[in-house]
Amino acid sequence: MSNINQDNSIRDESTLEKGLNEDEFNHSLASPLPDTKEPHSLQNSIAVNDKPASKTKLIISKFLITIGLVLGIFVGSMSETAVSTITEVIGSDLKSYGSLTWIAGGYLLTTVASTPLFGKLSDIFGRKPIEFFSIALFAIAGIGGGGIMSMSFVMVSDVIPLENRSTYLSIISATFAIAQILGPIIGGALAEVSWRINFYIQLPLCLILLLLVVFVLDLPKSEGNILSKVKRVDFLGSLTLVLTIVSFILATNWGGKDYAWNSAPIIVLFVLMAVFFIAFIIIEWKISPEPVLPSRVFVRNVVLSLTASFCAGAVQFVAIFYLPVYFQFVHGATPSESGYRLIPFLAIISICCLSSGTLIKIFKTIRGVMWVGGAINIVGTCLVAFWRQNATLAEQVIFILLNGIGLGLIFQLVIFTCTLSVAPEDVAIASGLFTFSMNIGGVVSLAIAGSIYNNVLSNQILEKLPEYVPKDLLDPQIAGTLSEANKELLKTCYHYAFQYAYICVIPFAIILFISVLGLTKLEIPGTKIQASGH
Incomplete structure (x- = not known):
């Protein structure tokens, strides 16, 4: 471990004093710390000379590659949140109301399973073939989403020169934030026509991505025959x-x-x-x-960072998928209206993520900002879990904002800590593990919350509306035939189901806070800022 400490000190000093100016350092805190290796820069990926025509070609290629990377992140991340506002519509159309948790967890499950594998496959078979395969697969099934997301981040290190990399990572982080916000809005609006359009609309985007990969992206091919490569998987x-x-x-x-x-x-x-x-x-x-999760990276701060990422994902995804359901069943909101009501939560997370670098420059501490974020997140999670059924819209927005502020102050700083705590050659693995742990946290919490939600809802219906079969009242058409008094009782049943489902994420919020408390500190060479390290 002492060798890793020494390597990190050298890497931190060279990166912060030589590789980044003050603004770029601020950007790096809002994005995964890039690998110091530079195997194949954009200039090398395009054959150019000093002629004006070649320089023009380079500029155009830079623009197209940027569009490709951004579009990949946009498609993958928007798919995660777009489905959150259409679960009730899908359940109603397919007559499968008891399986709504699979809608929420199914996409995340395939993303979790495929994210580390696609990263390793790209090391073995090359970036371009795996990116092409991921996009083609995503056009058919959601499992390709994990490949698109992970490959977009990995290829930034492949094609973007080190001196420009932090800028591109900031662009991608902003794209991710915008997609998270637009997903529920677009999903809800399209669902009022047909929920299937949410999936059809991804096909032309995937086609554009495929064309950019085939005709614009030029990366070196991996060496070795197919058999030797397959053996490494x-x-x-x-x-x-x-x-x-x-x-x-x-x-x-x-x-x-x-x-x-x-x-x-x-x-x-x-x-x-x-x-x-x-x-x-x-x-x-x-x-x-060649394991997808090598044991050498699991040092103290990485383990704590991944635990924090896991718990943050658990809180975030339950909010993303169950708040719209609550707004629709308890307050009678349409899918698009429930998407609008989710904007404060997603927007404040994005704002806090992008401003976290500025905050640590002001307060001269990374851990302190994360501690405050963890505490606010606990308060916000508890307020959302215990809000009254007749809480005003203003109260709901304030509680949701507090929940989001806490998460936003932690997300990017935890990944910065995670990547800072490993050797340079493991930075890409650490970044992938962060995304992996966040998504698997979402899978676990959605499974737990879904189980609690279904059980509490059935028990509440049996208690408050004993003359009805719980499964029948999950059908909005049957529920619509109830008297006004019984409709109010049914809304109360949904309120308690949501409340108990959200209570289950409070322990995750507490563990998140404990995890960031346990991070050890290290003063980053060349700055007066204390970061987390060994």
Whole structure:
């Protein structure tokens, strides 16, 4: 570990004193710290000379590549939030109201499973083929989203010169933020015509991405034959990881609703989850020659940063998917209206992420900003979980804003801490682990929240509307035939279901705060700012 400390000190000093000026350092805090290696810059990816025509070609190529990277992030991240406002519409159309948690967790599950694998595949087979495959796959199924997102960040380090990289990363971070905000709005608006348009609209965007990859992006091909490359892929590790997550989601989704918690199917699923997880750990740390999650990066600050990322994702995704459902069922909002009501939460997260660099320059501490963010997040999460059914819109907005401010102050600073705490050659892995842990936190919390939501809703309906079968009242058409008094009782049932589902993320908010408290500090060479380090 002492060697890593020494390497980090050298890297920090050279990066901050030589590679970044004051403004760029501020940008780097809002984006993953780029790898110091520069294998293939944009200038090398395009054959140019000193002629004006070639310089014009370089400018055009820079623009097109930037569009490609930005579009990839936009498509992938918008898909995550667009579905949040259309779950009720999908459930109504497909007559499958009890499976709404799968709509929320299904996309995240495939993203979680594919993100580390696509990153490793790109190291083995090359960036361009894997990016092409990810886009083509995403046009058919959501699993390609993990590849598009991860490859967009990885290729910044491949094609953008070091002196310009922080600017491009800031552009991509801003794109991610904008897509997160626009997703629920676009999703809700299109759902009022047809929810399927949300998925059809991605096809032309994927086609544009494919054309840019084929005709603009020029990266060196990987060496070696196909067989040698296939042997390097960690198929067993990826498979056991997916099986672990699927077993957990099935158990929490079926438990208490389709099967009793102590029934054989649920017990077997939990046992399988434990077995697959142990197998995954053994494969990654003892068997696989090129694991998707190498053990050497799991030093103290990385573990704490990933724990914080996991918990932040758990809080964020429950808010993104269950707040619109609450607004629609309890307050009668349309899908587009519920999307508008989610804007304060997503917008304040984006604003705080982008301004976190300025805050640490003002207060001269990274950990202090994260501590404040963690505390605010606990307060905001509790306020949302316990708000009254008749809370005013102003009260709801204030509580949601507090919840978002806490998350926004932590997100980018945690990833900066994570990448600062590893050796230079592991920066890309650390960045990928951050995204991976955040998404898997969302998968876990959505599974838990979904199980609680379904069980509480059924019990509340049986208690307050005993003359009805709970499953029948999940159909909006049947619910619409209720008397006004019974409609109000049904809204109360949905309110309590949401409340208990949101209460389940309070422990995640507390663990998030404890995680950032445990980060050790290190004064970044060349600055007076204290960062987290060993």
